Amino acid sequence: MNVECEQQGSVSQVTITGPSNDTSQLSLATLFVDCLEELFVWLSCADLFALRRKCKRLKTTVDYYIKVNYPKIGKAKINDQRFQRLHQMDGDSIGLIKDISFKTETILDASQLAKIKEILGKVQRIILDRSHITAEFYDCFLKHCSNLRGLYIGDKGGAAANANVVIGTDNSWLLREYPSLESIQMYGAIEVPELKTFFCLNPNMRFQTDVKFLETNRHLLSDAQVDQLLMCYVIVDIGSIIDLFGELYRHGFYKRLSIYALFRLHVQNDINQLALIPALHTLWFFDHDKGRILPSMPHLKYVVIGLVDESEVFESCAKNNVGNIERLRMLEGSIVKIASFLRHFPKLKHIDVFRFVNRETYFDGDVIDLQALNKERKKLENACKVTLYVQEDIYLATKWATMKTAFDSIELKRSIETQH
Template identity: 30%
Template sequence: MSDEAPSKNEKSTSPTPTCDAEKTDDQMVAAAAAVLQIQENPPDIFKLDVDCCEELFEWLSIKDLHSFGQTCKRMHRIAGIYFRQNYPGAKTEFRSDGIYYDSTRLDGFMEFIDDISIETYDSNLLAYIGKCKSLKAINFKFLDKGLKFDMISEVLAKVENIQIIVGELKEKDLELSPNLKRLIVNWSCNAYLLFKLNKCPKLEHINFPPIEGRFKGMERFFEQIPNIQSISIDWRILYANKNGFLQSNAKLDTLIISLRDDEVDETFGSILNELHDRGFYKRLHLLQMDFAGGRQQSIDSFASLRALDGLLIANIETDVIWPLMQNLKTIVIGDFNDFDLTTLPSKLPMLQRIDILLDTTMDVIRAFIRWSKDLKQIRIKSTIEDVETILDLTSLNKERAKLAAASKVIIYVPEDVFLAKKFAGGVSRSFIEIKRFESAKSDLFYS
């Protein structure tokens, strides 16, 4: 397709859409669409309105969408905005030769990418990241000595989420991100910065460092970050500083705790329930990351928690008898061995979302569809070999229709599975819909 320069008459009647970061997506799409409509003798595909373009994009892989967007400047704008709006879960990564999502190079969408991972410093990094005008989140997998925050200060000024897995954050770096809302850092080298967070007045979420012992002044810690809504913390750190938390005036929405099975004792439930009763937090998310865990004692302790809202469990032992968890809304399951997942719906009456990280069966999906009335999402991250058998939409839709007052369920699957179902007969029924995993936005609880 050609992208010839407009004539003088066209210039006088239609401004060419710009990549002004201040414009909303809707404004940018409208501007691009306006140019398409008035172009003299455009190719037939340019006669399609934006809604038709978006319907076409539904049939494309991310790789094909990116290729489509490289045909001309106008389609680049429409495809790029569609990518930003419809692929919030597509985590992109900077590499030495470009920006990628998995094995797909996405350099053409740089100005539309809002979340990127940076593994290490490279001489090409500054040129690439400078073109990412929409960035809201950066994950520094390894912040080495070659990259300093002041080198990308213009980008950091707009960033809202920063994660540093390995590397040292400096006090002056906090001042470069006045719009920062979420900060996840390896604090081991500079835990003192926890008490310098007043430099980030909009901060809503932080993690606590995995350092043994008490933090002095914990009862006053939250006064410096009045907008804080959630924290993530290792259970050992919370236990060591429980008195400081109990004495603080913080009112969190969500408390996220990571722990191992052998750390759950008789004080576990009582401390967390007391913190909840005093108003320290409203909702509790537990991340049980122990792949040798999932024993009966720890799961029974989880059931005693009055505010348990989300649970990530890396392993469930085969002989566990799952207790009633009255308020649990989200569960993420890793290895469940030979544990029968079909028994869970009756034990989780408020469940709204389940993520299954490993292989699953039609019986498991059918059980949740049939009995979990409030269920809204099923996320299946692993590859599904027998797509037709496991995701028989007609059969699942009939099961859902039997459940009175049941909500519609969206099943998120890998892109290859989504496209296979799309071409095989559709991805939507009245009670069931299939979407790409990448279209589900990651959150603090699970990413």
């Protein structure tokens, strides 16, 4: 069967040629949704966005497909110029926006925020700095964010009126319950007494912060509780924060710890101290000397690997943890090294590669030899099936060339399909 697409009028047409010489034309807009979704799998995101412009029904169908299948699509960076156009968007386009990152130089007042309240009601994740809003934060902003799952407040600029105000005119917004909110971020050496009440009203939160904020507020957090504590964007001596994490964990403040901070781990004695950090779940593997060995960390499930040089030494460094690591994220990945991970990490379920370098044995152009990688995974007894997330061009090249992206022990997906 041959399928050809052409443009006729305002609707794309599909010509389907069967075994005989008879040819029939079907409008894409008349196909069942299930049929359309089978076709969408073969298209790039650029193709999907072009398709949604053809007619209203296709726009609705494509939008729903994108929202369900591609959680990373829908991130909008809003500068001053784009903010002026934001409230002029149509309802369908607004529905595609999941994340908004405010990059404006202008302070957003109550009248400006009123223009985008409909959009705020749709988004799931918002990133902004303390300096962006000086109006009352709940009434002018959060009240409209009925679907908000993540709120990330940066420290750039600080608050003008009060150094200990997180954002807005005061911290009264922290004294409320937010049923949909799952994650919140705060930074800086500011003391926030309201934080204790916030975590009591909103338990099981993912809290993202830095060492300065934790040290300033450690006396307020002994009776609070979060599900996951994420530490980010700091370069510190590991020994200086062992006691801090130990104290917070003993008081029951966090259940899992994720460290995206950058540690200089050149001395084996310093590296061994990682084992003293309670419930360490995620670690950014960075600037690690060859020959150094990570200690056994039974709670460690997720490792982020930086440059390709780090991936080359990671396997030997992680030999004490091969039995518990479930997810790897690689900023730069070597396909040969990934094959080695498949042979040695039995509980590994996800590998997310931002960019491939040194495309060697298992590549033919942009096409991955997924069948060969499947054989490598099968060599390891009782190994979990692995999902390999790659850039879209690699995924589509492999799918079109081989017609298959899922095997018994490995499956290929686009990076935009991952939730992380």
